Amino acid sequence: MSINNLPWAMVYNPDEKKFEKTGFAHWDVSNGEVWVKIVYATICTSDLHTVSGRRSCAGPCILGHEIIGEVVACADVDDYYGHSLQLGDLVTWSVYAYDAQDEMAVKGIPQKSSQLYKYGHEVLDEDQIMSGGFGSHCLLKEGTSIFKLSNNFSYKVAAPLNCSHATVAGSLRLAGEIKGRNVLVIGAGMIGLSASAMAVESGARNVVTTDIDDERLNRSRDFGVDLVLSHHLSNEDLEIALTDIGGIDIVIDTSGSPDAIEKWISKMNIGGTAVLIGSVFTQRDIHLNAEKCVRNLWTIRGLHNYMPQDLAYAIDFMENNHQRYPFDSLVKNEFKLSDIELAFTQAHRGEDYRVGVYVDQP
Numbered sequence: 001m002s003i004n005n006l007p008w009a010m011v012y013n014p015d016e017k018k019f020e021k022t023g024f025a026h027w028d029v030s031n032g033e034v035w036v037k038i039v040y041a042t043i044c045t046s047d048l049h050t051v052s053g054r055r056s057c058a059g060p061c062i063l064g065h066e067i068i069g070e071v072v073a074c075a076d077v078d079d080y081y082g083h084s085l086q087l088g089d090l091v092t093w094s095v096y097a098y099d100a101q102d103e104m105a106v107k108g109i110p111q112k113s114s115q116l117y118k119y120g121h122e123v124l125d126e127d128q129i130m131s132g133g134f135g136s137h138c139l140l141k142e143g144t145s146i147f148k149l150s151n152n153f154s155y156k157v158a159a160p161l162n163c164s165h166a167t168v169a170g171s172l173r174l175a176g177e178i179k180g181r182n183v184l185v186i187g188a189g190m191i192g193l194s195a196s197a198m199a200v201e202s203g204a205r206n207v208v209t210t211d212i213d214d215e216r217l218n219r220s221r222d223f224g225v226d227l228v229l230s231h232h233l234s235n236e237d238l239e240i241a242l243t244d245i246g247g248i249d250i251v252i253d254t255s256g257s258p259d260a261i262e263k264w265i266s267k268m269n270i271g272g273t274a275v276l277i278g279s280v281f282t283q284r285d286i287h288l289n290a291e292k293c294v295r296n297l298w299t300i301r302g303l304h305n306y307m308p309q310d311l312a313y314a315i316d317f318m319e320n321n322h323q324r325y326p327f328d329s330l331v332k333n334e335f336k337l338s339d340i341e342l343a344f345t346q347a348h349r350g351e352d353y354r355v356g357v358y359v360d361q362p
């Protein structure tokens with residue numbers, strides 16, 4: 001059978017730093033598995049970290065984990081809410097599959113289970129399981145939380161749900177009560193814009209954004225931001241702006257910049273909470289004055305991956321708010337899967353919030 005009739009993927013080889021068109025066999029699903037035809041994927045910043053070498057990758061891999069697909073085979077599997085999946089359902093799913101009996105899952109931290117299976121990250125072994133977004137199909141393993149999607153919003157809006165928006169939902173969960181609080185979001189990329197809009201919809205008193213890119217900062221006003229703080233503001237003007245709104249209660253860092261994290265944690269109000277989600281690459285330690293942390297009753301939390309409930313929250317958020325905020329406009333350039341190298345070249349330029357990838361015929 002030629003590759004034209006078979007599932008295929010653009011497999012990334014980290015040693016040669018390139019993608020290679022590779023054919024796969026159709027998968028016969030066993031109990032608990034779902035075979036999905038991928039309809040759209042977006043290139044996440046962590047995919048860029050992998051290809052640029054900032055994040056390690058052990059071997060050939062099908063990258064891409066911001067994915068949506070259509071169920072083409074499934075063996076008696078329910079979605080997250082307990083409704084049975086049907087052929088043709090448009091779905092998204094948690095970025096990982098886990099074993100509910102695992103010690104970490106029992107502790108309430110399923111995303112750190114010992115046998116975690118992470119879409120878009122698994123090394124291709126002799127089983128040749130399609131597990132990433134930059135292919136024609138993906139096998140969803142037992143222990144994946146699967147969600148049916150409506151056709152209310154576009155693929156461009158839906159694809160980033162299971163990484164960007166779900167992680168943001170998790171960060172707000174960890175931040176605690178948002179209503180009536182001043183929230184500062186560091187970084188006005190896709191995740192920062194999502195955090196801003198979700199904080200607005202959660203009843204934040206003021207949502208403030210900061211970024212080193214003034215153009216992106218201005219764009220954040222379309223996502224409900226009340227105040228933007230340019231990187232170029234003098235310390236004096238910054239203090240005046242913060243005093244005017246009553247300071248910052250919650251910091252959500254999406255930038256992963258140690259400098260920014262140190263700066264903004266040190267400015268938090270008494271009782272402030274900082275949630276760090278951007279630091280997913282090797283970096284230096286941050287400096288924190290422990291006495292200030294103690295006397296100011298600060299809480300500092302980190303989130304990696306997220307909980308399935310966060311993806312549920314993100315999907316509900318998007319169902320209710322996709323018309324209120326221009327998420328659709330954040331994916332401008334789209335490439336066919338065969339041209340994945342071009343898609344990455346475009347994404348590496350840093351001009352796009354997300355680059356879209358759709359499956360073509362090889």
Ligand SMILES: [Zn+2]
Pocket residue numbers: 044045046047065066163164
């Ligand atoms: Zn991601």
